[in-house]
Amino acid sequence: MRIIFFIYLFVLSFITAFSQGTEASFKEDQFIDDLISKMTIEEKIGQMTQYTGFFDITGPAPESGDNKRKYDDIKNGLVGSMLNVKGAEQVREMQKLAVENSRLGIPMIFGYDVIHGYKTISPIPLAEAASWDLEAIQQSARVAATEATAAGLNWTFAPMVDISRDARWGRVMEGAGEDPYLGSRIAAARVQGFQGSDLTASNTLAACTKHFAAYGFVESGKDYNTADIGTSTLYNVVLPPFKATVDAGVMTFMNSFNELNGIPATADKFLQRNILKGDWGFDGFVVSDWGSIDELVIHGYAEDAEYAAQYAAIAGSDMDMESHAYKEHLQSLIEENRVDVSVIDEAASRILRVKYRLGLFDDPYRYCNEAREKELTMSKENRDASLEMAKKSIVLLKNDQDILPLPKSGKKIAVIGHLADSESSPLGNWILAADDNSAVSLLEGTSNYSGNEYSYTQGVRLYEGREKFIYELKINTEDRSGIEQAVALAKESDIVIMNLGEHGFMSGEARSRATLGLPGLQQELLEAVHEVNPNVVLVLQTGRPLTITWADDHVPAIINAWQLGTESGHAIAQVLFGDYNPSGKLPMTFPRSVGQVPIFYNHKNTGRPYDADLVFWSHYIDQTNAPLYPFGYGLSYTAFEYKNLSVVSSQNTVDVSVTVTNTGDYDGEEIVQLYIRDHHASIVRPIKELKGFEKVSFKKGETKTVKFQLTEKELGYFDNQGKYTFEPGKFSIMVGGNSADLIEQVIEL
C-alpha cells in the first residue's frame, strides 16, 4: 500500500514537473513567435549582427563615419549583440540606446572573452585542467561569472573545448589538453560554473562552446590553419567535449576559423545543422568567430562577401561577429530568393530565446549595478578562490633526492629569471579586463617565507615590447650580459630557484611556435647557472608543454607552474616550501622534441609497434618514441602504491576496484586514473583510453579502495557514420597514477 502511495507521489511530481516545464517552454515559444511576427526583416537581421565596442558611451556620441552608422544601428534596433563593452555603467548606457530608442526595445546581449577570470585572473584553462578537480574548475568559472556579470556582462566566449595534440599550437593554453574524456568532463563543469543553475540570476551568464570544430587540429600547429582529420578522430576525439556541453545545457556555440575537409567551419552545414542543431538538438544560437564570414572569401570558398553571407546563414551560423556581411547582404539575398526567410526567422528566434532565458526581456539592466561591481571585483573571496585553484593546478615534474620542499629558514636562496619578478606574465593570455601587473610574482611570493635570505637577478632578458594581448613580444636572442651576474649569485647561494619558460603572451591566439624549448637565451642561462650550482629548482612558467629534456636530465627538481593567474607567486611559494603538497597531473603529453609532435597517449597500435632487431618498425632512428612526461603524469611529495586490481564483469557493467596506499611521508592527494583498451574492433581503437578518474586524499600511511564502474557508455565508440557502438570482446582494464604506469587486467566481455 505504502509503495503504491510512493509510486503515486513520484508519478504525480513527475507529471507536475513535466507540465511546468512544458508550460514554461510554451510561454517562451509564444513570446518569441509573437516578437518575431512583429519584426521586420531588417530587424531580424539586426539580431544576427554583432558589433565590437567602438566608443566610450559616457563621452559624446559619434557624429560621422562608421561609428556614427553603428551608433544609429543600435538606436534603430539593428544590432543584436555587442562584444568588448564592459563595466556596469558602459553596458547600461549602451543597452539604453537599444532599449529606449528602438521600435521594439529588444535588449542586446553583451559578450566578452571571460576565459580564465575577469579581473581576478585564475590559472589558464590548461593549468586548471591539470587539477583534474571538476568541482574546483566549476567554482573557478563561477567566480569569473560572478565578477563579469557584476560588470554588466551576460555572455562569455568560453569554454574553449578544442582537443589538441600539438603543443606548437598556442591556443592549447585555452583548452583542457589532449584527452576527450577529461576534456568532456571539464567542458561540462565549466558550462555549469558559468551558467549556474538559474540563468536568470544576476550572477550567471550564458556560456559559449568554441570553436566548432577541429580547430585544435590545425596543420603544423599553426593558428588559423587548415584541419584535415578522419571521421573516426572527428567523432571520437573532437566532438565529444562539444556534445558534453550541449548535454550540460550550454546556451551558445562559436564556430571556428579553420576549414575541415575543404569546408570552412563557418559555412559547414553538416557540422552546424546536421550534427549540432539536428542530432544533438541544440536550441541555442551559433555565433561566427571574428570576421570568419568574410574569411570564407579569403579561404577560397565564397566568391565575395555576398556569397559568404549566403553560405554562412544557410549553414546555420546565426550571428555575424564583426564581418558586417549579414547586415550588408542578407536582405538582398532574401529578396533574390538566395536565402529563405525561414533561415532568418530561425536564427533570430534562437538569439531571442537565449535573451529570454537570461531574463533580459524582464530587466535589460539586471547585470548593471555599480555597487555590486565595486564590491565583487577582485574581492578577497575571489582572490582566495584563485589561489586555491592555482595550487591545485601545479604539477611536480621531478624531485630527485627530495630536494623539495625547500627549508623555510636558514638558506641563502638565489632567485633567477626575467619571469620571476613579472607581475604581468603569470596572468596568462586572456586577460582583457585585468589590471596591468596585478599578479603576485614568484619573487613576491617567496617573501612570505622570510626565514631564508633571498637575492634576485634577472639573468637574461626574455622579451621586450608591449605586454598586451594584441602585440607580439620580441624575444631576446642576443643580449647575454646578465649571465655573468647570475652565475656569480648562484655560486654564493645554497639553492637556486630559476623561473624560466614563456611569458603569458607567448601562448594563446596567434602565438604558435615552431620550437618548444625554453625561449630565447634561457637554456644557456640555465646551463651556466647549473654548472656552478647544481642545486637548481626549475619553476617552469608556460602556456603549453615544453621540450625541457636537458633540464629533466640535469636539474634535480622541476615544478610546472604554467601561468597561474593573480595569485601565482603565493601558490608557487606554498608548494616550494611545503605548505601545499602538489597533486596536479598533466592533461597534455610533454614531448622530448618538436619532431615527436603530435604526440599523445591515446594513439593507435599500428601494425608494427614492436622493438625489433631489424629496422622495420614504427619508430625514430634518432630518438625514443616515449614522451618526456606522459599524459596524466605528476608527482607528489609523498608516494602512492597501487595493488589488488579487481575487475568483475556482469551483464551490463564492469566493476573495477584497486587499493591505493600512501607510502610516503606526507599527507597527499592522488588522481587515480582508469584506462581501457578495446583490443579488436571494427574501427581500430587506441592502445589506451581514459574512462574514469577520482581525486582522493590520503593521510600518511593510509590505504583506500577506489572503485569505478564501466558500462557500454565507456566501453563503446563512434563508428564512421557517427553511430555509437559497443562490440564485445577482449578488453584491458588499467589503473594507475599516470597513463604510462598502470596495472592491468585483461577480460573478455
Ligand code: NOJ
Ligand atoms: C577570436 C577568437 O578566436 C575567439 O576565441 C574569441 O572569442 C573571439 N575572437 C572574440 O574575441
